[in-house]
Amino acid sequence: MSRSPQTQDIASPWPLHAWYVAAAADELADRPLGRTICGQPMVFFRGAEGQVVALEDFCPHRGAPLSLGFVRDGELVCGYHGLVMGCAGRATAMPGQRVEKFAGIRRFAVIERYGFLWVWPGDAETADPARLHHLAWAESPDWAYGGGYYHIACDYRLMVDNLMDLTHETYVHSTSIGQKEIDEAPVETLIEGEQVVTRRFMDGIEAPPFWKMALRGAGLPDDQPVDRWQICRFTLPSHVLIEVGVALAGKGGYHAEDRWKAASTVVDFITPETETSHHYFWGMARRFAVADSALTDTIRAGQGKIFGEDLEMLERQQANLLRYPERRLMKLNIDAGGVRSRLMIERAIAAEQATPVDAAA
Incomplete structure (x- = not known):
């Protein structure tokens, strides 16, 4: 045939x-x-x-x-x-x-x-x-980029869930980017054009270890209070770009001048392989110390360790879901970003197949 x-x-x-x-x-x-x-x-x-x-x-x-x-x-x-x-x-x-x-x-x-x-x-x-997803930072000399690749044995949508709810950082990444203030800060979920956005702002806090390293790399003190932000943006088919950073407290936070902050975009391209595995292309594009290749290597190594912690959690989560397919999972307010992202994926699939999707699902 x-x-x-x-x-x-x-x-x-x-x-x-x-x-x-x-x-x-x-x-x-x-x-x-x-x-x-x-x-x-x-x-x-x-x-x-x-x-x-x-x-x-x-x-x-x-x-x-x-x-x-x-x-x-x-x-x-x-x-x-x-x-x-x-x-x-x-x-x-x-x-x-x-x-x-x-x-x-x-x-x-x-x-x-x-x-x-x-x-x-x-x-x-x-x-x-x-x-094609436009990446302005990839075309500008004002940004530096370093990244890597993981093959992960879980449904690609579990990674989308993971990245659209950063509450897990307090627990999965407690020694690098996690801190209790993430749990305490209110999270907002909204639709901006063709993006699902979740965001948190944490003012007047101590920077966690990863961001203290980034502050030093940006030529800023690491022992002063900072304002921290996390803005996660999901776009079809399965991309999550996250604006992250810290600025010295009182300098304007997310809107501070570059001289007062270490700001980056966490790059997450999630490509399905099978229904229980995906290719994960991760990296960080940053707007500080862009000529410092040693800092790029340091950030890449730190980020690789962080995402390695996600890998173990997600693969074991997938194994549990396969073991107990009949169990219904809870939905909390912190899950709104992942839920809305999944709905956007379902609608895109339905549009290709010309079948309706229940918006209340």
Whole structure:
């Protein structure tokens, strides 16, 4: 049976007509990269002009993963029997064989921008570059960025929940960014355009260890009271960008001049792999000491440790949910950001499938 180059499942637990981060650009070197995105095995490689290509990770000869092959002259050579696949998803050559009538494989729309590879899991013909998430900090010399990647064995929506309710910092991250004032500060949840936003402001508090380090990196004292903020912004399909920072108390808090604060954007790109696993691309873009590469490394190491603590909690949470699927979970006021983000995801899926979603769900 031949495989349609554009076949996709009708039902899906994630939006398909959207841009997801598939990889950091520097992950793709001279070998193909295999990665499952939204339940679809894909292979990424660079064509003859250096452009990124994304194909179905399936050799039409015997079904071997093309990601186990190699790149030659900008084409992908299957590592099993040597079938050569071109950038359009059609076989172009094979030792001792004619391949013109071989069925093609699916090609995915892909864009390289902002230091990442973005893939559109839906039909390539529907891919709209204008819908790519704009990252102003990635284009400005006034920002520095450092980040990393985790593969996490849990539903991608559990990570969205985690990031849209930072109450857990007091408990999961007690030695780095957590503090009791997070619990005590009121949290506000609202819709701003196409974003779900949760935010907290904490004035006149002691900075936790991570932010004391950041204050020193910004050339500011770490032993004075600070005003702290957390503004979490969810956008489809599954991106969470969080404005975080501290300013010396009484200098204007979130609106303080740069000379009085250490301000950053925590970057969270959450890409579904399967219904119980996802790719997590994390990082921090900062607006202070941007030329200090040693500080970038220090922040990356600290942030990696923090997110590693999330990883254990989320994977064990997923295991519990699978073990007790019949149990109903509580919904508290602190869950509003995650609940509204999930509703936005459900509505996007419903719009693709042309079915209604109950707004009261």
